[in-house]
Amino acid sequence: MTNDQMTEVHYCYRHPTVETNLRCKKCGKYICSKCARRTPTGYICPDCLREQENRFYTGSLGDYPLAVLVALPLSLIAGGLFTFLIGSIGWFSWLIAFFLSPIVAGFIAEAVRWAVRRRRSRYLAHVVAGSLVGGVAPFLVLMLLAGSFYGLIVPGIFLVMGTGTIMARLR
Numbered sequence: 441m442t443n444d445q446m447t448e449v450h451y452c453y454r455h456p457t458v459e460t461n462l463r464c465k466k467c468g469k470y471i472c473s474k475c476a477r478r479t480p481t482g483y484i485c486p487d488c489l490r491e492q493e494n495r496f497y498t499g500s501l502g503d504y505p506l507a508v509l510v511a512l513p514l515s516l517i518a519g520g521l522f523t524f525l526i527g528s529i530g531w532f533s534w535l536i537a538f539f540l541s542p543i544v545a546g547f548i549a550e551a552v553r554w555a556v557r558r559r560r561s562r563y564l565a566h567v568v569a570g571s572l573v574g575g576v577a578p579f580l581v582l583m584l585l586a587g588s589f590y591g592l593i594v595p596g597i598f599l600v601m602g603t604g605t606i607m608a609r610l611r
């Protein structure tokens with residue numbers, strides 16, 4: 441390496457005034473620490489990251505309505521079961537709700553995953569979690585209107601734990 445190369449100054453390809461020695465692992469372009477995205481194989485530039493993500497997300501736009509079509513009715517059924525069946529057991533129902541919520545939500549997540557043929561989409565988890573909220577919300581409203589604050593607890597547990605489970609499962 442010559443002296444000239446050693447002292448050569450490089451600039452970020454997105455910030456022409458920012459000096460950097462960091463290079464994208466994939467395309468070799470110079471990137472500043474602000475632009476660099478950390479991946480398991482090293483730092484890459486935002487362009488390469490987007491390309492990588494596009495290859496990762498194999499789903500199509502039609503997967504979103506399909507996910508709602510599967511998740512919403514199941515969430516409605518689950519919301520009804522939690523509110524009226526499990527919610528009527530008594531104080532013990534809280535324990536059952538804690539135990540059953542991740543299982544039922546996991547089942548909904550798997551049903552959606554099966555329906556979209558396991559294709560991955562960026563917002564699939566959000567859409568399914570939103571469907572779960574949409575399926576449980578009517579029962580929460582019903583309990584509120586009935587003045588049964590106690591009745592809010594079991595579907596509430598399902599709502600919180602269920603959305604958490606779905607966000608984790610469909611990442």
Ligand SMILES: [Zn+2]
Nearest residue numbers: 464467485488
């Ligand atoms: Zn790159």
Ligand SMILES: [Zn+2]
Nearest residue numbers: 452455472475
């Ligand atoms: Zn930069």
